[in-house]
Amino acid sequence: MATLPVTGDRFPEQQPAAAARERKRLQTKLMLATQIGEGIDGYIIGGIGMAMTAITADLHLSTLDQGLVGASPLIGIFIGGPLFGWLADRTGRRPVFLVDMLIFLLGSLVQFFVTDGMQLIAIRLMMGIAIGGEYAIGAPLLSEYAPRHNRGRLLASLEISWYVGYMLATVVGAAFAGVHGGWRWSLASSAVIAVVCVALRGGVPESARWLLSKGRREEAQELIARYDIEVDVETELADGERQNSLRALFARKHIRGTIFAGTFWACLVLPYFAIGTFWTQVFDALGMGGNATAALLIYSVTAVLGVTAGCLIVDRIGRRKLLVPPFWVTAACLALVAVWPRSTAVIVGGFLFFIFLNAASSALTAVYPLEVFPTSMRSTGVGFAAAMSRVGAAIGTFLLPMGLSHFGVEFVLLVGAGVLALGGLVSHFLAPETTDLDLAQAARAAHTRS
Template sequence: MATTPAIPPSTTQAPDHVRERRRLHTKLKLATQIGEGIDGYVIGGIGMAMTALTADLHLSTLMEGLVGASPLIGIFVGGPLFGRLADRYGRRPVFLADMLIFLVGSVLQFFVTDGMQLFLIRLVMGVAIGGEYAIGAPLLSEYAPKQGRGRLLASLEISWYVGYALATVVGAVFEDVDGGWRWSLASSAVLAVVCVSLRGGIPESARWLLSKGRREEAEALIEKYGIEIDVTAELDERTATQQAGFRALFRKEHLRSTVFASVFWAALVLPYFAIGTYWTQVFEALNMGDNAVAALLVYSFTAVAGVTAGCLVVDRIGRRRLLIPPFWITAGCLALVAVWPSSTPVIVCGFLFFIFLNAASSALTAVYPLEVFPTSLRATGVGFATAMSRVGAAIGTFLLPMGLDHYGARFVLLIGAAVLAIGGLVSQLLAPETTDLDLANAARRAREKPTP
């Protein structure tokens, strides 16, 4: 059988093919976007609930830090674990299993009686979040056309920030309710039920089937749904990538992609998670008054605006331009706030620019990691990069309250600025330009030295 590229979808396709493709794309997009939104909802919800649950459960500073960081710690395990399972056994079963974990964990949060129980439950939910990063976006990317793929994948980050902001709103609604933090945290079960219902019937990835040599099954899906896949490039990548698993990520041909995806992602999310989770404490440390809740809402919705802007321009200006300059600008913003902590205009403008541009670049966390690894390593690579990004985020979230207590807000903000600067430097050296390339060709480009 000749290894020729699959014919792209066209207007000459039978109406049944067009309907099948649209139905699949809509269902898969919704199932992935809601899953991504739940990730943001679970992580964002703790920020509004932390003060009340700390008082109700009598948490120490240590346990407060553990509860705040627990999902991020779980992601460290879930990303590589679910990624490896998805590359070995298929995208479809993992896609459903991790959402069932969300559903059970969401309900159990309502019944906790001490900090350790909440820590363990949210730790397991973090494992599921890691699984969602490792399988949701890769599966969507493997059915996406190369034109507009960046915008489609970046829209997942909009869902994440919308979920984060929605959790903030729900938390504010329940803020004055006795035990309201329980309802706030458990409310993610509603979204999980919807998502589980959507994921039934979604087929296996045709690209994954090709990576396993199951060409007839893959071509049946390509024919049924009119999927645009360069079959030749996928088979060439399968031949070039003989070794799979974690060790393959550190082979010479994939090491550049592994380091880049891990470092740029970690540098983007560490300051955002740490500051967002303990926004009330940061706000008070900067002597900004008693409107922390209103400020957190502004923080969240500014991020939604930023990631939306990133989604709109990611395919127009290219990946590198959306990533590298904002790294340097946001590092400068946090440094300015640290240098002039008594200036309200500097604080307000500095944080707004930081939030907006950081969120805009964060659109690439749903794009770049999927494009720099071949199909046989995609979920494993994304899972590993997710884990590495959350190591930094978990450390930052765990240490931030203690850093504020011992060294003050200026020190914390300067550390955040340094992390962003490291991200900018690594991206300058390693980030490839993958806009409008087929996934297999994008992975090949990532192994080359980037052109500034």
């Protein structure tokens, strides 16, 4: 199989069948291990949305406690993303890839035994720290072994896993809804998924691109040859960042990518997380009759369809077209529902368009942050962007129940529309077009776009 140059001045010979088999096996293993890790985040967010009413009754949660239970994993991601990202850039991708999932597994099991709200908040904070590590290492490792021609689709498919995880948690939560203490089983069920994920991560090799960023060319070349990887070796070696990766995020060379990745991600997920976590309350505040659980299932299925569509077209239409226009359309959808909150047609249509297009654009949260940072600081950059996104989501999740109580659903929806409009504005000016570029070249494009 012909590949891109791996030495900077020649093309390798035809790779043997053994290398092709090794590459396929590794990509399949990495894909499954990373997709499950991504889905786990959606699973714990969707699970708490279904279980919140029962948890509130059993643990006697106040409105403040409800907000903290919903926001604690998001706050944890704020801590875990930069921390594990820095560790992965400093010590390597491989060890962090396993440790973060072991922490999550422990937290999943301990949730079953909580006796008060503060215990649940603390445990889910720890799980959020592990999820932050997952964002910082999972997708970056996969991207560093992905071919450029379908890198967007491969990475975007991780977001499908997030929404499938969210939808699956909704189904599991609904199944346990009529069981006494069923919320405990629902929350702890994430341990089953974590066990599978841990098993898949054994034997995963180090990233060849990371080895190059550290000047370890001989080791990297062995992996490149073994797995027949497409790598622009000379660019990777040239772009190795010598200063601390956290400081490098805010250096003049990289600040544009840092601001863009954190802002667009935060603006995409804040309205979705806040509304999804407290869907029953939003549903009731809009005066909608019928079954709120069924409506949440429709909400989840529509999101899966949206992110699947985004995954299928991301490499065809380009990154910018999938991001900028949907920001403005989804902002208009929420604003429309806020202006006509008593029209069933407007509510249903507005929310369906919002969910579908927001989810389609969200496919880029697994693509853009991987492409705007060089290998030497990719995990740190992705971890920081994930942290910023979850700060926004945590703020929205924490404030939404109080906003509903004090200002009403119309105000809450208008704030969500404003956040989406901000994302559209920032993306219009800062989003680079990285489609079909080698990963190293894409990072250069992010800070040279005029």
